Amino acid sequence: MTAKTYKSIISPSLLSCDLANLEKDAKEMMEMGCEWLHMDIMDGHFVPNLTFGPPVISSLRKAHKDAFIDCHLMVTEPAKWVAPLQKAGASNFTFHIESEMPEGGPKAMIKMVKDAGMKVGIVIKPKTPIEEVFPYVDDIDLVLIMTVEPGFSGQKFMPDVMPKVKALREKAPDLNIQVDGGLSPTTIDSAAEAGANVIVAASAIFGSDDRQGVINSLRAGVDKQIQS
Amino acid sequence: MTRSITVALLPCLASVWSVSNALSLGNSQNIIVSPSVAKADFLNLGKDLSEAVEAGAEWLHFSIQDGRMVPKISFGAPMVAACREAFPNNVVFDVKLGCIEPEHRVPDFVKAGADILSVHPESTLQLGAVINMIDKAGVAPGVVLNPGTPISAVRHVLDQCQVAVVMLVNPGYGGPKYLSTAIEKIRALRALKPDLHISVDGGVSEKNAAELIAAGANVLVAGGGVFKAEDKRAAIANLKYASFVNGN
Numbered sequence: 001m002t003a004k005t006y007k008s009i010i011s012p013s014l015l016s017c018d019l020a021n022l023e024k025d026a027k028e029m030m031e032m033g034c035e036w037l038h039m040d041i042m043d044g045h046f047v048p049n050l051t052f053g054p055p056v057i058s059s060l061r062k063a064h065k066d067a068f069i070d071c072h073l074m075v076t077e078p079a080k081w082v083a084p085l086q087k088a089g090a091s092n093f094t095f096h097i098e099s100e101m102p103e104g105g106p107k108a109m110i111k112m113v114k115d116a117g118m119k120v121g122i123v124i125k126p127k128t129p130i131e132e133v134f135p136y137v138d139d140i141d142l143v144l145i146m147t148v149e150p151g152f153s154g155q156k157f158m159p160d161v162m163p164k165v166k167a168l169r170e171k172a173p174d175l176n177i178q179v180d181g182g183l184s185p186t187t188i189d190s191a192a193e194a195g196a197n198v199i200v201a202a203s204a205i206f207g208s209d210d211r212q213g214v215i216n217s218l219r220a221g222v223d224k225q226i227q228s
Numbered sequence: 229m230t231r232s233i234t235v236a237l238l239p240c241l242a243s244v245w246s247v248s249n250a251l252s253l254g255n256s257q258n259i260i261v262s263p264s265v266a267k268a269d270f271l272n273l274g275k276d277l278s279e280a281v282e283a284g285a286e287w288l289h290f291s292i293q294d295g296r297m298v299p300k301i302s303f304g305a306p307m308v309a310a311c312r313e314a315f316p317n318n319v320v321f322d323v324k325l326g327c328i329e330p331e332h333r334v335p336d337f338v339k340a341g342a343d344i345l346s347v348h349p350e351s352t353l354q355l356g357a358v359i360n361m362i363d364k365a366g367v368a369p370g371v372v373l374n375p376g377t378p379i380s381a382v383r384h385v386l387d388q389c390q391v392a393v394v395m396l397v398n399p400g401y402g403g404p405k406y407l408s409t410a411i412e413k414i415r416a417l418r419a420l421k422p423d424l425h426i427s428v429d430g431g432v433s434e435k436n437a438a439e440l441i442a443a444g445a446n447v448l449v450a451g452g453g454v455f456k457a458e459d460k461r462a463a464i465a466n467l468k469y470a471s472f473v474n475g476n
Binding site: 019052053059084 | 266269270271272273274275277292293294295296299300301302303304305306307309310311313314327328332333336
């Protein structure tokens with residue numbers, strides 16, 4: 001049994017925190033051991049919700065110089081946002097393979113993000129086949145597999161997306177595989193068994209009275225698989 | 229959240245009055261400072277907005293930018309809703325929708341607690357339909373005039389509007405101030421509709437406030453001048469009373 005090279009990473013989505021007190025919630029998440037802070041950037045067009053953009057990332061970076069700011073771009077033309085997000089201090093830039101690509105397609109998009117000094121990820125929606133990301137797995141830092149239709153938090157986890165996670169883990173044993181959408185202590189085992197190691201959670205954490213407990217459960221779910 | 233009893237008591241006047249469960253905007257002869265939330269501390273919005281309100285801000289300006297109508301993404305309904313939780317009753321949420329097809333955004337912002345929703349004529353195929361949608365939702369409708377927007381583009385909806393925002397700059401780009409064009413428009417708007425709240429936005433400062441007020445503007449959207457100021461009370465007062473300085 002080959003030892004797994006990846007680690008458990010918890011990346012809470014700050015869209016679900018108290019947006020009037022972002023500093024407090026971001027600090028709490030980091031104190032509770034979350035390695036990344038997940039920022040859902042939506043332009044109201046690629047998905048039917050408009051959340052926030054580079055200025056909020058900028059503020060977060062100023063307050064937390066060492067945080068890993070994990071940005072998920074749900075925008076029509078991600079290429080337009082590479083420079084603004086680099087300037088704002090994003091650590092990671094994950095773009096949708098279904099969105100409008102610059103000339104040269106995803107390959108060119110990947111290069112653009114890397115040249116800007118950020119880590120790069122590709123994200124796919126539930127209906128997009130996993131094979132679409134296979135050509136790029138060696139060039140990127142993570143793949144995000146959506147377990148709900150992107151746009152709103154509080155949706156139900158789609159277990160039928162797990163075969164995609166499994167297929168990707170087999171193809172890329174060392175890759176950071178991230179899941180987002182309805183992850184909670186009840187759904188974590190399903191995701192972890194399939195091979196996901198980076199867990200985005202929103203309402204499960206921020207809606208709970210015991211945030212540390214939820215974070216610990218999510219981590220334990222992944223660690224259990226890593227050690228097996 | 230109960231903010232008005234007008235709806236329950238006076239349904240027969242609905243066609244005359246703007247039936248609203250949003251806050252009343254007050255008299256258009258009052259000079260109102262509406263600090264722009266875009267310049268506030270995003271990590272501590274509750275605290276920063278509280279300080280501005282305590283320092284005399286009666287309105288709070290939320291400039292929503294979708295990255296397509298203007299080349300920036302600012303923030304959307306979730307942040308407005310979070311701020312509304314902090315100020316359920318005493319502050320007017322002055323929301324400007326710098327979005328393509330604002331008709332798709334209106335329900336989210338009504339729900340989030342906007343008291344005013346202002347839209348650009350260039351952002352939608354039928355401005356009248358969107359203004360009507362906002363009005364029927366019980367929120368005060370407004371229009372935004374970019375430097376290039378003629379009054380003719382908004383003339384037909386002015387009766388239904390409570391607010392007109394006159395931009396001094398090209399939104400999202402900064403750059404040159406079109407002051408004389410803005411002043412002409414302010415005068416024309418004031419003459420067309422005396423009770424309209426005429427707001428100015430884009431580089432409004434103590435230097436130009438008196439001139440804008442003299443032309444007929446009564447709402448001053450303040451940028452970094454308020455939130456970045458050491459003394460927020462003084463910054464707001466300097467704008468609000470700009471007409472009384474230097475013997476204006």
